[in-house]
Amino acid sequence: MRLIFRWLRENLFSTWYNTLLTVLVIWFLWVAFSGLFQWAVRDAVWSGGAAACQQARQLAQAEGRSWGACWTVIPENLKLFLAGTYPAGELWRIWVCVYISAAMLGLSAGVWRGLVRDVVVALGAAALVLLVLPFSWTERLWMFGIVLALVVPLGLRWVARSRIPRVRWILGGGWLALPILVVWLIGGGGPLPKVESTQWGGLMLTVLLAVIGIVASFPLGVLLALGRQSTLPIVRWFSILYIEIVRGVPLITVIFMASLMLPLFLPGHLRIDQALRAMIAFTLFTAAYIAENVRGGLQSISRGQIEAAQALGLSHWLTTLFIVLPQALRAVIPANVGQFISLFKDTSLVFVAALLDLFNIGRSILANPQWLGTDREVLLFVAFVYWVFTYAMAHLSRRLETILGVGER
Amino acid sequence: MSEEIIICRDVHKWFGDFHVLRGVTTTVRKGEVVVICGPSGSGKSTFIRTLNRLEEHQRGQIIIDGIELTHDIKNIEAIRREIGMVFQSFNLFPHLTVLQNVTLAPIWVRKMKRSEAEDLAMQLLARVGIAEQAHKYPAQLSGGQQQRVAIARALAMQPKIMLFDEPTSALDPEMIKEVLDVMRELARSGMTMIVITHEMGFAREVADRIIFFDQGRIVEENTPDEFFRNPQHERTKLFLSQILHH
Numbered sequence: 166m167r168l169i170f171r172w173l174r175e176n177l178f179s180t181w182y183n184t185l186l187t188v189l190v191i192w193f194l195w196v197a198f199s200g201l202f203q204w205a206v207r208d209a210v211w212s213g214g215a216a217a218c219q220q221a222r223q224l225a226q227a228e229g230r231s232w233g234a235c236w237t238v239i240p241e242n243l244k245l246f247l248a249g250t251y252p253a254g255e256l257w258r259i260w261v262c263v264y265i266s267a268a269m270l271g272l273s274a275g276v277w278r279g280l281v282r283d284v285v286v287a288l289g290a291a292a293l294v295l296l297v298l299p300f301s302w303t304e305r306l307w308m309f310g311i312v313l314a315l316v317v318p319l320g321l322r323w324v325a326r327s328r329i330p331r332v333r334w335i336l337g338g339g340w341l342a343l344p345i346l347v348v349w350l351i352g353g354g355g356p357l358p359k360v361e362s363t364q365w366g367g368l369m370l371t372v373l374l375a376v377i378g379i380v381a382s383f384p385l386g387v388l389l390a391l392g393r394q395s396t397l398p399i400v401r402w403f404s405i406l407y408i409e410i411v412r413g414v415p416l417i418t419v420i421f422m423a424s425l426m427l428p429l430f431l432p433g434h435l436r437i438d439q440a441l442r443a444m445i446a447f448t449l450f451t452a453a454y455i456a457e458n459v460r461g462g463l464q465s466i467s468r469g470q471i472e473a474a475q476a477l478g479l480s481h482w483l484t485t486l487f488i489v490l491p492q493a494l495r496a497v498i499p500a501n502v503g504q505f506i507s508l509f510k511d512t513s514l515v516f517v518a519a520l521l522d523l524f525n526i527g528r529s530i531l532a533n534p535q536w537l538g539t540d541r542e543v544l545l546f547v548a549f550v551y552w553v554f555t556y557a558m559a560h561l562s563r564r565l566e567t568i569l570g571v572g573e574r
Numbered sequence: 575m576s577e578e579i580i581i582c583r584d585v586h587k588w589f590g591d592f593h594v595l596r597g598v599t600t601t602v603r604k605g606e607v608v609v610i611c612g613p614s615g616s617g618k619s620t621f622i623r624t625l626n627r628l629e630e631h632q633r634g635q636i637i638i639d640g641i642e643l644t645h646d647i648k649n650i651e652a653i654r655r656e657i658g659m660v661f662q663s664f665n666l667f668p669h670l671t672v673l674q675n676v677t678l679a680p681i682w683v684r685k686m687k688r689s690e691a692e693d694l695a696m697q698l699l700a701r702v703g704i705a706e707q708a709h710k711y712p713a714q715l716s717g718g719q720q721q722r723v724a725i726a727r728a729l730a731m732q733p734k735i736m737l738f739d740e741p742t743s744a745l746d747p748e749m750i751k752e753v754l755d756v757m758r759e760l761a762r763s764g765m766t767m768i769v770i771t772h773e774m775g776f777a778r779e780v781a782d783r784i785i786f787f788d789q790g791r792i793v794e795e796n797t798p799d800e801f802f803r804n805p806q807h808e809r810t811k812l813f814l815s816q817i818l819h820h
Contacts, residue, residue, distance in 0.1 A: 472628050473665035473724075477679035477731060478655035487678060491669050569669075 208233025212299070214241055215535045222538075238539040239546050240299070242530050246546075249366015249521050251351075255358070259369055260307055262347045264314045269343060271318035273336055279568050284561070289315045344377055352438070362440030366521040368550060370440070374522065375509040378447035382508075383501070385448065386455025387494070391485065393460055404456070411453035417514050420446045424518035443515050451508050458500040462493030495569045502562035506555045523547055579604045579639050579735060579766055580625065586633035587620060594620045595631065596790035604734075607767045609777040609798075612787030613813060618770050621787070622737045625768070626657040639734060655683060658728030662740040664720045666712035666727070672699065673708040676727045684731065691730070698726040702756050718749030722756055729760075736760065738769040772817060778802060786810050 177187045210221045210233060218235035225232035239246070248259055267288070274285040292311045300308070351373070353359040365373070392404035411419070423446035424439060431437070437445075466489050474484040494501075513524035521529055527547045530536055536543075580602040587595040594617045602608055610618045623629040624636060627643055627650045636643045638653050667675050676695035680686040686694070699705040702722040704715075712720055721741055728736060738757065742750045754776050761767055761780045771777065777784055777798060784801040786794040786809075794801070794810045805811045 469661060469663055469665040470667065473659075473661065473667070475628065476626055476654060476657070476659035477727070478651055478683045479679060480651060480683075483682050487682070488667055492667075495669065 203233065204231070205234050210235050210237050212237055212240070218539070234542050235536075235539050236542055238530070238536050238542050242536070245367060245526050245530060246523065246550075247367050248369045249526050250364045251366065251369070252360060252364065255353075255360055258350045258353075258357070258360075260310070262350050264310060265346065266343065267311050267314035268318050269336070269339055271315045273340075275318060276332055276336055280561070280564055283564060285315050287557070344380060347373070348377075352440075362438050363519060365440055367526045368523045370515070370520060371509070371512050371522040371524075372554075374440070374444060374447060374512040374515065375505075377444045378451055378508050378512075379505050381444070381448040382451035382455055385452035387459050387490070389452060389456035390459035390463060393456065394463060408453045408456050411450060412457070416446075416450050416511055417517060419450045420514055421517050422446075439518055440520060443518050443520060447508060447512070451504060454504050455501055458497045458504060459493060461500070462495075462497035463489060465496050466492055495566070498562055498566050498569070502558060506558050509555055509558065510551060523550060577604050578602070580768075581637040582625075582634070583636075584634040585621070585624060585631045585636060587617075587624060587629060587631050594790050595624070597634070598790075598792055599634075600785065600792060600795065602735075602766060602768065604766055605764045606782045607761045607765075607769070607780055608783050608785060609781040610768065610770045610785045610787060611772065611774075611777065611813075611817075612793075616787040617790040618787040619739055622739060622768055622770060625735075625737060626654050626659055628659075655731060656733050657735045657737060658731060658733035659737045660721070660724050660728055660739065660741045662743050664712070664717075664724045664744070666720055666724055668712050671709050671711055672704070672715070672723050675712065675723060676730045679727070680730050695726070695730055698729050699723070701729075701759075702726045703752070716749060717745045718752045721745065721749075721753045725753075725756055725760070735766045735768070738767065738771065740770050740772075742771065742773060774802070774817060786813070788813075 178184045208221075208225070208231070210218050214237060218237060221235075222232045244253070244256075248256060251259065270281065270285050270288065274282040289312050292308050292315075295308050296305055349355075350357070351360065351365060351369070352362060389404045389408060392400045393408065395401045395404070420443060423442040427437065427442060470488055470492070471484060474488045479487070512522050515522050516525040516528075524547055527543045531540055531543055578601045580600075582598055582600050585595050585598040586593070596617075598617075598621055610622065612618050620629055624631045624643075625638065631643075639656055641649055641653055643650065643653060666672075667678070670678065673692065673695055676698060677688070677691040680691040680694060681688055684691075696705055696708065699708055702725055704719050704722055704726075707715060707719060707723075712723065715723065725741075741757070742753050745753065750773070754773060757767070757769070757776070758780055769777075769781075779798075781798050784796060784798055785792055786801070786807075788809050794805065794807050796806075801810075802814065805814055
């Protein structure tokens with residue numbers, strides 16, 4: 166207590182003008198945020214469905230005061246936010262995807278050091294926080310499963326390490342196979358009933374589009390960057406042409422072309438799924454930007470590094486693979502993660518392909534007369550979810566930089 | 575007379591309009607230690623860089639260990655495997671540990687087993703006196719230590735010839751000795767060495783022959799004794815007086 170007072174005196178009230186400033190700032194904060202506080206917390210409706218909100222609003226109108234937020238729109242529409250119009254009976258398939266991914270993360274955290282373990286701890290903590298929120302008991306059970314899926318494989322790591330010699334390769338292969346497995350589980354086919362991609366939606370679709378876009382565009386972008394520096398004229402000209410054309414076109418146009426014009430050019434029997442077309446559009450678009458970022462990294466490698474590798478007898482490809490790329494890619498982590506963050510947010514443009522991601526599901530909920538007037542609540546929630554994901558990406562990238570920066574000082 | 579491992583006949587090179595090498599002719603025998611000196615811009619660095627094709631010569635002939643340097647990339651890579659090079663600015667790979675720096679080429683170019691390559695690397699690191707730093711990154715070492723790692727890295731390919739391009743010029747004075755000691759030891763072990771350096775004490779002690787470069791030509795070529803005691807050309811005398819009495 167004494168310490169707090171001392172801190173206050175030293176930092177906020179040390180001189181007469183500091184005191185004045187402190188008082189002014191507190192007054193300003195009160196004016197600016199008391200309204201927000203009243204709306205978001207004091208007068209807010211937290212449960213009871215649309216009817217409760219209507220009641221509260223009518224009461225407030227009758228008394229002639231402003232009414233509070235209708236937060237209940239979020240839990241009431243949670244399924245839509247998370248999975249869109251995905252058939253309720255098939256929701257378990259999404260849970261299975263989440264579980265498999267969590268288990269893979271847990272196993273990887275056991276095998277690899279550092280970053281993956283941080284991710285696991287952060288996700289586990291997030292899942293535990295969700296458990297406290299007012300969900301139904303069945304939903305809590307599902308979520309607790311995530312924690313288990315993360316932690317149990319972590320415990321299995323000694324088994325995995327001692328018995329299976331090539332455990333890293335197997336895990337790496339598992340990660341490569343994961344997107345295909347997830348797309349199959351969600352989309353169906355074979356023994357699983359098919360779920361058209363027009364029914365995929367919400368956060369699930371956003372994450373799916375972003376992850377597949379990131380995973381596929383990164384290697385493509387690196388290849389394009391290398392291609393742009395190639396001594397083979399055809400490869401070089403193709404790369405330059407591709408990069409400059411794609412960068413000259415707005416993303417929304419690329420998605421529009423992929424979803425509406427591509428079917429016109431393809432033979433009738435060859436139908437590519439709508440969501441798949443969007444994924445291809447995001448991948449091709451992002452790859453061009455990644456390529457330019459990576460090119461910047463490639464050019465930052467000093468001539469001496471390449472000469473030293475050549476003097477050792479390393480071929481052009483070995484030099485690129487072991488000397489140039491590792492240093493170049495590390496140097497452009499911030500730029501690339503920036504690109505990935507903007508890809509994550511740009512997934513909201515899929516509405517031109519008639520797909521409803523997190524943001525557009527929000528808009529469709531607002532179009533429902535029952536939830537009329539909850540724009541602020543829905544948009545704030547959607548913005549918050551985007552922020553959580555993009556902040557996590559930014560944070561991971563900074564950690565990755567520190568870990569990979571061990572050689573530099 | 576032992577066999578000639580490097581033969582240069584009338585080597586010319588231009589950078590654009592600038593005629594850097596104007597007909598260099600010399601031979602180096604196996605096990606010989608040759609020191610090259612001369613004013614900056616005289617083409618000495620360009621010359622030893624043509625020997626492993628970091629620079630391309632445009633006229634004349636270079637034959638290394640019986641293989642002529644041509645545009646054939648296979649030839650070039652074969653020759654580079656036999657020639658180690660140490661640079662003024664070390665050029666260690668900053669993202670790899672010392673051990674990885676040394677084992678990279680043996681594993682991927684010589685196709686050596688990892689364990690074998692690591693044994694060899696540890697031997698070499700012990701030889702240059704930094705075995706205990708094997709798991710550090712280059713940036714964590716001093717300049718002298720980095721240059722010794724660079725020497726170990728070049729030796730790991732078990733080359734027949736070692737090129738040194740001003741290996742001590744970027745070092746603080748107190749670190750020069752530790753690098754020169756390693757080079758002395760290497761010279762005694764019978765390695766064929768071509769060294770560009772301004773360390774005249776080292777040249778006098780270790781070199782079998784000194785080559786003096788000026789304006790892209792070999793001006794004078796002699797044993798250290800004769801070179802220092804009785805220089806033939808005015809240019810050499812001027813250079814020596816500047817470098818010895820500064």
